[in-house]
Amino acid sequence: MGGDSAPAVVVAGVIQAIKRFPEVDFRLFGDETAIHSLLTDHTDLMGRIEVIHTDEKVAPDDKPSNALRRGTKTSMRMAINDVLDGNAHAVISGGNTGALMAISKFVLRTLPGVDRPAISAIMPSQTGPVVMLDMGANLECTAENLFQFAVMGAAFYRAALGGKQAKVGILNIGHEEAKGHAYLREAADMIRQSGIAAHYHGFVEGVDLSRGTVQVVVTDGFTGNVALKVAEGVAKFVSGELKRELKNGIISRIGAVLSLRALKRVRQRFNPSLYNGGMLVGLNGIVIKSHGSADAEGFANAIAVARGAVAGRINQQIIAELESFYRNSAPLLEHAAQ
Amino acid sequence: MGGDSAPAVVVAGVIQAIKRFPEVDFRLFGDETAIHSLLTDHTDLMGRIEVIHTDEKVAPDDKPSNALRRGTKTSMRMAINDVLDGNAHAVISGGNTGALMAISKFVLRTLPGVDRPAISAIMPSQTGPVVMLDMGANLECTAENLFQFAVMGAAFYRAALGGKQAKVGILNIGHEEAKGHAYLREAADMIRQSGIAAHYHGFVEGVDLSRGTVQVVVTDGFTGNVALKVAEGVAKFVSGELKRELKNGIISRIGAVLSLRALKRVRQRFNPSLYNGGMLVGLNGIVIKSHGSADAEGFANAIAVARGAVAGRINQQIIAELESFYRNSAPLLEHAAQ
Numbered sequence: 197m198g199g200d201s202a203p204a205v206v207v208a209g210v211i212q213a214i215k216r217f218p219e220v221d222f223r224l225f226g227d228e229t230a231i232h233s234l235l236t237d238h239t240d241l242m243g244r245i246e247v248i249h250t251d252e253k254v255a256p257d258d259k260p261s262n263a264l265r266r267g268t269k270t271s272m273r274m275a276i277n278d279v280l281d282g283n284a285h286a287v288i289s290g291g292n293t294g295a296l297m298a299i300s301k302f303v304l305r306t307l308p309g310v311d312r313p314a315i316s317a318i319m320p321s322q323t324g325p326v327v328m329l330d331m332g333a334n335l336e337c338t339a340e341n342l343f344q345f346a347v348m349g350a351a352f353y354r355a356a357l358g359g360k361q362a363k364v365g366i367l368n369i370g371h372e373e374a375k376g377h378a379y380l381r382e383a384a385d386m387i388r389q390s391g392i393a394a395h396y397h398g399f400v401e402g403v404d405l406s407r408g409t410v411q412v413v414v415t416d417g418f419t420g421n422v423a424l425k426v427a428e429g430v431a432k433f434v435s436g437e438l439k440r441e442l443k444n445g446i447i448s449r450i451g452a453v454l455s456l457r458a459l460k461r462v463r464q465r466f467n468p469s470l471y472n473g474g475m476l477v478g479l480n481g482i483v484i485k486s487h488g489s490a491d492a493e494g495f496a497n498a499i500a501v502a503r504g505a506v507a508g509r510i511n512q513q514i515i516a517e518l519e520s521f522y523r524n525s526a527p528l529l530e531h532a533a534q
Numbered sequence: 535m536g537g538d539s540a541p542a543v544v545v546a547g548v549i550q551a552i553k554r555f556p557e558v559d560f561r562l563f564g565d566e567t568a569i570h571s572l573l574t575d576h577t578d579l580m581g582r583i584e585v586i587h588t589d590e591k592v593a594p595d596d597k598p599s600n601a602l603r604r605g606t607k608t609s610m611r612m613a614i615n616d617v618l619d620g621n622a623h624a625v626i627s628g629g630n631t632g633a634l635m636a637i638s639k640f641v642l643r644t645l646p647g648v649d650r651p652a653i654s655a656i657m658p659s660q661t662g663p664v665v666m667l668d669m670g671a672n673l674e675c676t677a678e679n680l681f682q683f684a685v686m687g688a689a690f691y692r693a694a695l696g697g698k699q700a701k702v703g704i705l706n707i708g709h710e711e712a713k714g715h716a717y718l719r720e721a722a723d724m725i726r727q728s729g730i731a732a733h734y735h736g737f738v739e740g741v742d743l744s745r746g747t748v749q750v751v752v753t754d755g756f757t758g759n760v761a762l763k764v765a766e767g768v769a770k771f772v773s774g775e776l777k778r779e780l781k782n783g784i785i786s787r788i789g790a791v792l793s794l795r796a797l798k799r800v801r802q803r804f805n806p807s808l809y810n811g812g813m814l815v816g817l818n819g820i821v822i823k824s825h826g827s828a829d830a831e832g833f834a835n836a837i838a839v840a841r842g843a844v845a846g847r848i849n850q851q852i853i854a855e856l857e858s859f860y861r862n863s864a865p866l867l868e869h870a871a872q
Contacts, residue, residue: 402763406771425740433744441796451792
């Protein structure tokens with residue numbers, strides 16, 4: 197029931213995904229009547245879709261604490277509980293992000309070795325998709341938080357985006373070692389002592405997000421949230437200006453018609469649906485956030501991300517990576533503390 | 535001597551500005567031979583340009599402390615000293631930003647009432663130019679720093695960008711009052727008690743930078759630096775993709791030729807030269823930073839910004855605003871401290 201056009205977009209996204217992924221079945225939590233009315237033309241799929249009715253839901257503007265207090269009968273809570281109970285491998289929601297994180301943390305708990313779960317997002321870049329985290333769950337972060345984000349982000353990239361190894365960078369205000377906050381250097385030191393050391397690139401700047409210098413960008417939740425929203429705003433602004441100017445004058449308009457295919461390809465390249473499906477990483481279960489304004493294709497892509505995370509056994513990878521780091525570096529960390 | 539193509543771009547910018555602003559004269563600090571050779575075709579302007587020779591300069595990668603230690607004979611230091619000595623109303627440099635701030639602080643000192651000077655930048659938005667500060671001089675900020683940035687940013691906008699009153703916003707991860715760091719709420723409270731209260735909009739998000747929801751965006755130097763560089767990167771990425779796609783295929787190419795004027799207008803709209811000239815606000819003198827990669831038009835625009843700041847008596851305005859705030863709120867602040 198979450199997102200700007202729920203449940204219509206959710207059901208339409210499920211219908212797309214069910215055809216793409218023959219091995220994936222679905223359990224939909226929410227208003228049974230509304231959901232069934234969207235499925236009337238798809239009775240052939242009903243063997244793979246189960247609808248679990250509830251009247252209650254989390255509101256888009258519920259504070260996380262309020263959402264938790266709504267109890268166990270909201271569609272969001274029931275869907276997350278379904279993962280805890282082992283009925284589902286993953287939960288996907290287009291609803292309130294803060295509530296999704298709070299309820300997931302409460303129900304599923306964090307992974308062993310993880311201090312703070314984080315919200316990751318996928319963004320377009322010149323070299324392909326880039327994962328950035330944290331997007332707002334943790335306003336202030338320690339070096340250790342950032343190190344864990346790096347491990348989780350790299351695992352998410354591998355699992356959800358096709359298995360390739362990601363280069364990892366820490367977002368800073370310059371590439372030079374001496375720049376920025378001291379805790380960024382400490383986080384870099386921890387990464388260099390970990391199993392992902394070979395994939396650590398170094399500090400990156402804001403401009404590297406679009407350049408695709410690295411595939412995983414690690415930052416605190418405040419900076420990450422601002423960076424993502426600045427990027428969304430500028431992409432919309434630039435393409436909007438172009439559209440406006442192309443409509444301006446008959447010659448331009450003829451040109452626009454002729455260049456339509458090119459414009460369409462560019463718009464497609466920046467289509468947020470393609471980059472939908474951020475994972476709430478660090479939880480003891482797969483929780484995927486679909487953008488509230490995602491269309492059916494976008495929701496299906498968030499389902500694809502969930503499928504990749506499950507198939508790629510992302511959480512087992514994160515646990516193994518962190519276990520090995522803390523086993524090997526425990527003497528070092530103790531030494532440093534003395 | 536500062537910037538990627540100095541002194542050629544600087545001299546070419548001065549030649550443009552000298553025609554635009556008949557009341558402005560120039561003093562150029564640097565390699566006399568190099569500068570004079572760029573002025574051979576402009577002997578008619580020599581009555582308004584004085585060249586003060588020096589062999590020494592600040593390197594682009596000098597740390598601020600190193601730049602200071604280079605002593606009093608670098609072109610940057612001599613130009614800043616010229617403002618202290620009252621020979622110039624403002625200094626404009628395309629050189630090393632960290633060095634420019636460090637030397638300016640050392641030579642000119644901060645304005646009474648200002649704890650930390652800040653670097654401001656001008657960015658395009660849907661509603662016109664937007665001033666953002668701080669861009670990296672202060673990685674960590676207090677509520678009071680942000681409040682002072684708000685006052686300085688509003689004064690800069692009025693003085694340098696045509697005299698209109700700016701709406702002021704604080705950059706945060708949501709519009710709601712309860713979002714983000716506690717010190718952002720404290721900064722908002724201080725603004726609401728100040729002379730710019732009527733122009734305070736509230737919290738803004740990253741996407742509001744492009745929307746132009748406000749004309750002055752206040753943030754810490756870390757977030758501001760990241761936001762600016764993300765915006766630059768995305769604008770380049772989107773327009774680069776468009777260019778690439780338009781070259782792809784003959785139909786598109788014909789379309790591109792026909793839509794050339796529209797594309798040109800969009801590129802012009804995002805031309806960084808138009809937004810060149812960030813002020814180092816809070817210093818006891820007008821110091822303007824031109825982008826290192828600015829062209830002659832951009833450098834002339836930075837000169838225009840300096841001219842506006844001088845004519846608008848920006849520093850007198852900042853002093854008056856802060857004096858009045860601290861006089862009126864001193865009892866409040868004392869009360870709060872008890």
